[in-house]
Amino acid sequence: MIADFLDRRRRLQEIDRICLRLFDTWCEARSLTPLAYLLCCWPLRDSHPAAIRRLQQTLKELRRYHAEGFDAGTFLALDLLVDCLDELTDRADIPVKFSLVN
Numbered sequence: 001m002i003a004d005f006l007d008r009r010r011r012l013q014e015i016d017r018i019c020l021r022l023f024d025t026w027c028e029a030r031s032l033t034p035l036a037y038l039l040c041c042w043p044l045r046d047s048h049p050a051a052i053r054r055l056q057q058t059l060k061e062l063r064r065y066h067a068e069g070f071d072a073g074t075f076l077a078l079d080l081l082v083d084c085l086d087e088l089t090d091r092a093d094i095p096v097k098f099s100l101v102n
Contacts, residue, residue: 011084012047015055018081019043022074031069037062049089056085 019042026034041055063070063078070078 008047008088011088012044015081015084015088016043018077018084019055022077022081025074033066034062034070037066052085052088056082056089059085 019038023038026038037058041058044051044055059078059082
């Protein structure tokens with residue numbers, strides 16, 4: 001359980017690091033559309049699954065509808081970010097099953 005907590009914390013830190021890098025890049029380039037998408041759901045106020053899913057869906061929509069101005073580094077960062085988010089949301093969706101031991 002502690003290992004899962006530490007892994008989740010490490011992944012959240014990685015997500016925050018990538019988002020910060022994208023934020024800096026888009027601020028320097030004055031890319032308003034990507035910034036608007038990112039800032040509507042980041043920084044994460046908490047690490048609840050709903051907040052993570054919102055960030056995940058928002059970034060997928062950004063990539064789908066506004067990718068024309070992205071360079072290879074931005075695509076790579078978004079792919080890595082979405083992969084990290086997918087892993088966290090997949091883990092959050094796994095139901096816990098209890099069983100009685102005979």
